[in-house]
Amino acid sequence: MAVAKSKGEGIYQLTLISSPPPHIHAAISVDRIVHMTIASLLPGVIWLLYLFGWQALRVMVLAVGAAILTEMAVMKLRGKENTVYDGTAVVTGLILAFTLPPTAPSWIVVLGAVIAIALGKQVFGGTGCNPFNPAIVGRVFLGVAFPTQLNVWIGPHSSETIASPLELWVAGEALPDYGEILAGTAGSFMGEFAFVALLLGGLILILRGYVDWRVPVGLFGAVAVFMACLGQDPLWHLLTGGVVLGAFYLAGDPVTNPITPWGRLVFGIGVGLCFGIIRYYGQDPDALFFAILLMNGLVPLLNRFLRSRRRGAAA
Structure with a gap:
């Protein structure tokens, strides 16, 4: 919804213009926010592909693909105009992938993306109407329903399972130092391994006024x-x-x-x-x-x- 001013007979008249959501409280278009968010995530994507190879690629492609297809299917069922081209489904799928381990089973990745779009976004009316971050909805559902399948961590360039920093902390064992964490050699879900890339991306979003x-x-x-x-x-x-992932890309969601x-x-x-x-x-x-x-x-x-x-x- 917007208010426009028009001048008539020497005075300004206020005209109420109704527009579809999202009604973001800033002079920034949705397209610009989406495109910049995707661009800011690309360094993290590249870094994760370097660390985990095809495993990371599999999770990202499945999450983004399932999010796009779910968006198209739901809009078709609702008889609404297809909004998949606004890119928000891509952002949701990509961020969801960052919250998952590279070992996540393919069917769980797809299910998480379906839940994120269908129940986290479209059930509330679509883009800009959701009170909860869609990626969070999908991830919390998966964490509650399938904790065993998701709590399996592997190290970079390896298929061997490792203990997460949290597990080491709880057990009172030696913790990874700052250098190991910043270098992406210690973590759990993929976004935790990309600290530096996500920090840089998040700072860019702040400087551009998107967060x-x-x-x-x-x-x-x-x-x-x-x-x-x-x-x-x-x-x-x-x-x-x-x-860092949560601060800039999940909690920082302007919607x-x-x-x-x-x-x-x-x-x-x-x-x-x-x-x-x-x-x-x-x-x-x-x-x-x-x-x-x-x-x-x-x-x-x-x-x-x-x-x-x-x-x-x-x-």
């Missing part, structure tokens, strides 16, 4: 303070658990963010605190995804209580 800096800053700050208060190494927990600057800051802090609590006390490898899903559900409350009010306006 509000308040969300990742609030998230990073909350995780650091929470872990420090518990006597943990804040930096180590920021480098693991897919925090599922609060509408006010303060709301987005509180949202980021909330995600960080929920992540810290679930990770420390629940020791769950999917802590990041549950944290974002929970805070997505609280966005209407944040919009209600942290909205900007004009002087004299009723509460």
